[in-house]
Amino acid sequence: MNNDLKQNSHLEFLNALISGNRKMCSEIAQKYMNENDSIKALYEIIIRNALYDIGELWESNKISVATEHLASAIVESILNEQYSKINSSPKTPKTVIVACVENEFHQIGLKMINDIFELNGWNTYFLGANTPTKELISFAKTMQPDMIALSLSLSFNLPVLEKIILRIKNEFPEQVILIGGQAFRNDNQHKRLKYNKVFYQPDLNSTEFFIKKFI
Numbered sequence: 072m073n074n075d076l077k078q079n080s081h082l083e084f085l086n087a088l089i090s091g092n093r094k095m096c097s098e099i100a101q102k103y104m105n106e107n108d109s110i111k112a113l114y115e116i117i118i119r120n121a122l123y124d125i126g127e128l129w130e131s132n133k134i135s136v137a138t139e140h141l142a143s144a145i146v147e148s149i150l151n152e153q154y155s156k157i158n159s160s161p162k163t164p165k166t167v168i169v170a171c172v173e174n175e176f177h178q179i180g181l182k183m184i185n186d187i188f189e190l191n192g193w194n195t196y197f198l199g200a201n202t203p204t205k206e207l208i209s210f211a212k213t214m215q216p217d218m219i220a221l222s223l224s225l226s227f228n229l230p231v232l233e234k235i236i237l238r239i240k241n242e243f244p245e246q247v248i249l250i251g252g253q254a255f256r257n258d259n260q261h262k263r264l265k266y267n268k269v270f271y272q273p274d275l276n277s278t279e280f281f282i283k284k285f286i
């Protein structure tokens with residue numbers, strides 16, 4: 072698909088999201104998958120870009136909070152529609168716990184990351200938004216995952232992420248932790264987090280590369 076068509080699909084999807092038209096969003100996603108057959112491209116070129124635009128429209132008061140909430144809900148339903156394609160990969164014995172830190176309600180990017188693990192055969196435990204630290208630690212004790220993936224969208228939550236990393240390292244010093252999310256998009260804050268076996272990845276391609284190397 073050429074760049075003009077990609078741009079058209081993204082704008083079409085954005086317009087359908089703003090008008091709250093779930094059916095149309097689903098059809099655009101379906102058509103895109105038929106033509107490209109790439110979950111990563113659907114997620115980033117179409118959906119992530121549309122949500123970044125939604126963020127800017129919302130920030131400049133061009134759309135309401137309600138429209139933005141509706142857009143998130145539609146996107147979550149579109150991600151769930153892809154499950155049969157994601158789940159078809161052969162399984163490895165690797166497991167990952169995937170969670171947002173406390174007070175972090177942005178879970179869409181994290182869900183995309185979760186699906187990349189699944190596409191690569193990992194068993195995932197998606198705990199989603201606002202996971203209490205105590206619960207995360209206790210769940211990790213039970214599941215003993217190969218990796219914990221944590222998402223952070225709000226820059227001011229960085230101290231919360233750091234606290235969680237320290238708590239995990241205190242209990243399981245060798246635990247591999249993968250971090251990422253919007254909070255690191257425009258700066259290099261992740262470089263502050265210099266801990267043993269804590270890695271940052273910015274997007275789906277780099278995360279997939281990291282997962283393949285990890286195995």
Ligand code: B12
Pocket residue numbers: 115118119122123124125126127129130139140143147174175176177178179180181183184220221222223224225226227249250251252253254271272273274275278
């Ligand atoms: C939808 C949305 C919401 C929804 C979230 C619903 C949901 N179910 O997730 C709701 C309404 C809850 C919300 C609330 C708020 N939001 Co909001 N929100 C957004 C919006 C529009 C889209 C977020 C999104 O899904 N993006 C698309 C995903 C796919 O992109 P992504 O998260 O970057 O993920 C990619 C990478 O970062 C990476 N990645 C993500 N996670 C991980 C994890 C790992 C391990 C790895 C390796 C990689 C990785 O992979 C993904 C694929 O490429 C953004 C705008 C934007 N620019 O994104 C604002 C935005 C994130 N929100 C913002 C703000 C300020 C808020 C509020 C504080 C607003 C308020 N005053 O109440 C609250 C905070 C609530 C809370 N405590 O968390 C700011 C954050 C600024 C900042 N960096 O600090 C943004 C950027 C808007 C803006 N321009 O100001 N929001």
